[in-house]
Amino acid sequence: MEPGRPHPLATVDLFRGLDTAQLQELERYTRTRAFKAGQTVVEYQDDSHDVFFILSGKLKVTIFSEAGREIAFRELTAGQSFGELSAIDGQPRSANVIALTDATVVLMTASDFMAALKRHPDIAIAVLKKLTLLVRALSERVHEFAEKVEVRICHELLRLARDAMLGTNAARLRPAPKHAEIASRVNTHREAVSRLFSKLARQGIVQRGQGELVIRDVQALAAYARQLHSHG
Amino acid sequence: MEPGRPHPLATVDLFRGLDTAQLQELERYTRTRAFKAGQTVVEYQDDSHDVFFILSGKLKVTIFSEAGREIAFRELTAGQSFGELSAIDGQPRSANVIALTDATVVLMTASDFMAALKRHPDIAIAVLKKLTLLVRALSERVHEFAEKVEVRICHELLRLARDAMLGTNAARLRPAPKHAEIASRVNTHREAVSRLFSKLARQGIVQRGQGELVIRDVQALAAYARQLHSHG
DNA sequence: CCGGTTCTGTGCGCTCGGTCACAAGCGTGC
DNA sequence: GCACGCTTGTGACCGAGCGCACAGAACCGG
Numbered sequence: 001m002e003p004g005r006p007h008p009l010a011t012v013d014l015f016r017g018l019d020t021a022q023l024q025e026l027e028r029y030t031r032t033r034a035f036k037a038g039q040t041v042v043e044y045q046d047d048s049h050d051v052f053f054i055l056s057g058k059l060k061v062t063i064f065s066e067a068g069r070e071i072a073f074r075e076l077t078a079g080q081s082f083g084e085l086s087a088i089d090g091q092p093r094s095a096n097v098i099a100l101t102d103a104t105v106v107l108m109t110a111s112d113f114m115a116a117l118k119r120h121p122d123i124a125i126a127v128l129k130k131l132t133l134l135v136r137a138l139s140e141r142v143h144e145f146a147e148k149v150e151v152r153i154c155h156e157l158l159r160l161a162r163d164a165m166l167g168t169n170a171a172r173l174r175p176a177p178k179h180a181e182i183a184s185r186v187n188t189h190r191e192a193v194s195r196l197f198s199k200l201a202r203q204g205i206v207q208r209g210q211g212e213l214v215i216r217d218v219q220a221l222a223a224y225a226r227q228l229h230s231h232g
Numbered sequence: 233m234e235p236g237r238p239h240p241l242a243t244v245d246l247f248r249g250l251d252t253a254q255l256q257e258l259e260r261y262t263r264t265r266a267f268k269a270g271q272t273v274v275e276y277q278d279d280s281h282d283v284f285f286i287l288s289g290k291l292k293v294t295i296f297s298e299a300g301r302e303i304a305f306r307e308l309t310a311g312q313s314f315g316e317l318s319a320i321d322g323q324p325r326s327a328n329v330i331a332l333t334d335a336t337v338v339l340m341t342a343s344d345f346m347a348a349l350k351r352h353p354d355i356a357i358a359v360l361k362k363l364t365l366l367v368r369a370l371s372e373r374v375h376e377f378a379e380k381v382e383v384r385i386c387h388e389l390l391r392l393a394r395d396a397m398l399g400t401n402a403a404r405l406r407p408a409p410k411h412a413e414i415a416s417r418v419n420t421h422r423e424a425v426s427r428l429f430s431k432l433a434r435q436g437i438v439q440r441g442q443g444e445l446v447i448r449d450v451q452a453l454a455a456y457a458r459q460l461h462s463h464g
Numbered sequence: 465c466c467g468g469t470t471c472t473g474t475g476c477g478c479t480c481g482g483t484c485a486c487a488a489g490c491g492t493g494c
Numbered sequence: 495g496c497a498c499g500c501t502t503g504t505g506a507c508c509g510a511g512c513g514c515a516c517a518g519a520a521c522c523g524g
Contacts, residue, residue, distance in 0.1 A: 063375070088357075088364045094371060117357060121350040124360065125320075128349070131363040132320045138370035139326060143295070145377040146419055149511065179472070187378050189512060194473055208472095210520085381481065411502065421482060426503055440502095442490090 009106070012053045013079045014130075017122045026120075029112040035059075035099040042083060046093045049110035051083040057103020063095045073185075075100070084127055087113045145187070147229060152186040153196050154225035157206075161215045169219055174212040200224070241338070244285045245311045246362070249354045258352075261344040267291075267331040274315060278325045281342035283315040289335020295327045305417075307332070316359055319345045377419070379461060384418040385428050386457035389438075393447045401451055406444040432456070 007023040009015055009030075015023060030053075035041055041059060042048060054076055061082065062073040076082060076097070086093050087110035108116070117124040144152050160182075161171035179193040200206045205221050207214045215221060239255040241247055241262075247255060264287075267273055273291060274280060286308055293314065294305040308314060308329070318325050319342035340348070349356040376384050392414075393403035411425040432438045437453050439446045447453060 063371075085364050085367060088360050089368070091368065094368065114357070117360070118353040121353055121356060124353060124356040125346070125349060127360060128320050128356065128363065131360065131367060132317050134367050135317060135363060135370065136321070136323065136326060138367065138374060139295075141374050142370060142377075145374075178470095190472080191474080191513085192511070194471095198473070410500095422502080423483085423504085424481070426501095430503070 008055060009053070011055065011079050012081060012106075014053070014081055014123055014126045016126065018120060022120065026116060029116065030106045030108050032104065032106050035103045035105065037099055037101050037103075039099045041097040041099060041105070042093050042095075044093055044096045047086075048093065049083075049086045049090060050107045051081060051087045051110070051113045052097075053081045053106045053108075054078050055104040055106060057105075058100040059097050059103055060100050061095050061097050083107075084113075084130070086110070149186070149188045149192050150196055151225050151229050152188065153182065153193055154221060154228070156182055156186050157215065158218065158222060158225070161218050161221070165218075169217060171215045171218060172212060173215070176208070176211055176213040240287060241285070243287065243311050244313060244338075246285070246313055246355055246358045248358065250352060254352065258348060261348065262338045262340050264336065264338050267335045267337065269331055269333050269335075271331045273329040273331060273337070274325050274327075276325055276328045279318075280325065281315075281318045281322060282339045283313060283319045283342065283345045284329075285313045285338045285340075286310050287336040287338055289337075290332040291329050291335055291337075292332050293327050293329050315339075316345075316362070318342070381418070381420045381424050382428055383457050383461050384420065385414065385425055386453060386460070388414055388418050389447065390450065390454060390457070393450050393453070397450075401449060403447045403450060404444060405447070408440070408443055408445040 007020050007027070009023045009027055010018075010020070015026070018026070032055075035057070041052065044064070056078050059076045059082075060073055061076060082097060083093070085091070090110070117127065144155055147155075160173055160177060164171045164173050166172050179197070180190045183190045183193045197206060197208065200221070201208060203220070203224075205215070205217050205224065207216055239252050239259070241255045241259055242250075242252070247258070250258070262285075267289070273284065276296070288310050291308045291314075292305055293308060314329060315325070317323070322342070349359065376387055379387070392405055392409060396403045396405050398404045411429070412422045415422045415425045429438060429440065432453070433440060435452070435456075437447070437449050437456065439448055
């Protein structure tokens with residue numbers, strides 16, 4: 001327990017709040033693994049049940065429709081974790097995870113993880129918070145499908161903007177998100193995104209520069225969505 | 233602690249696994265409330281954060297789109313609980329809950345609930361399992377919106393069938409679910425459901441009797457959905 | 465700088481499915 | 495039974511948005 005040098009597991013969000021002694025004890029139940037860029041970490045429908053904690057690198061979670069179309073994804077980086085769902089309910093994995101860059105992860109078996117939850121209520125609560133967030137995000141998604149395509153795209157843009165604010169009413173997305181990307185997340189097609197962007201650009205709400213997308217007026221974008229939504 | 237007479241809180245699913253002494257201790261943090269049929273228990277966007285445990289009666293959870301259209305719902309009965317999300321993350325309520333029948337519930341403040349989670353890891357794990365189930369159900373929903381209307385309706389039918397199986401390949405839904413009901417859950421219109429039912433009835437897959445709906449061949453229904461899905 | 469590849473912008477036809485309209489069932493209460 | 499309301503079945507219309515096609519722009523690697 002060296003005070004100046006924090007334990008490596010201290011970077012894991014779920015373990016925030018544990019002291020070094022507790023982390024050392026937890027570490028006994030983990031194994032470290034390295035993945036090369038492009039390698040698959042877990043595969044959809046696998047029935048492995050380990051939980052993973054990312055020490056370094058960047059991974060990508062994807063879900064494919066049965067037709068093979070990519071439906072949604074998010075990126076994971078150091079400090080984040082994944083695989084809790086299968087550990088908790090024993091069901092097969094709900095998504096693919098592949099390494100985007102070389103990455104180091106630490107993993108724990110389902111039963112060791114569940115035991116850790118019992119021993120350390122703070123971890124359990126951290127997982128609860130994580131799942132709660134997920135539930136709310138998913139619900140939002142479900143609601144959104146009641147909306148028309150343009151509204152959904154606007155919402156997705158607003159979500160992207162939220163994480164890249166630049167002042168209070170503007171955001172810069174760099175690198176520019178690919179249209180096909182956005183489209184697939186809200187379950188529509190590239191062309192729809194392209195057309196909407198043109199419209200928004202004409203109104204000065206967004207601006208496309210080299211390799212970046214600037215949302216000049218977040219308020220106006222939200223208003224645009226609201227107005228589309230209400231009248232039809 | 234009378235051995236023959238179980239504690240009233242023992243009926244609550246989340247408290248499965250606690251002994252009578254622990255239940256008595258928990259009870260000190262609860263208040264009991266009675267609701268009359270039709271009364272609102274929690275309202276969407278409220279910022280109350282209590283957790284509710286149903287002792288008796290039937291409640292209904294609904295979510296409305298901003299346009300006021302009912303999007304989805306589920307029913308809750310004795311033993312189930314609700315309100316955990318707001319207690320865990322402190323955000324406003326994610327849905328409306330109204331009493332369908334007269335009902336008795338027990339409630340706990342958010343902070344008492346969180347404290348209980350810390351003291352009783354089994355409760356925390358029960359909540360984790362519940363949320364995990366929810367996440368999986370919601371993900372399934374999100375995926376489904378990539379499908380065409382008919383496929384979505386078939387899937388909804390299959391879900392209904394799952395809870396009302398009659399042998400291995402048939403199910404009886406009684407009372408018959410209303411078409412408008414099913415339609416709103418998969419985000420479409422009464423007419424679409426009506427038309428699909430006619431088609432399925434012509435193929436002998438389902439059968440409409442007085443006040444009930446019989447799914448004669450669940451396999452065939454699943455196959456029908458799969459085939460629609462793959463060719464277009 | 466050139467040739468290829470991937471991404472973007474836009475026009476157009478066609479299909480799915482949302483909407484309207486109306487008739488027929490069914491249940492309930494009087 | 496009859497009248498009323500709620501639910502269901504079905505045809506016809508029509509608009510949103512998907513899919514296709516193709517041209518231009520941006521982004522490589524060499």
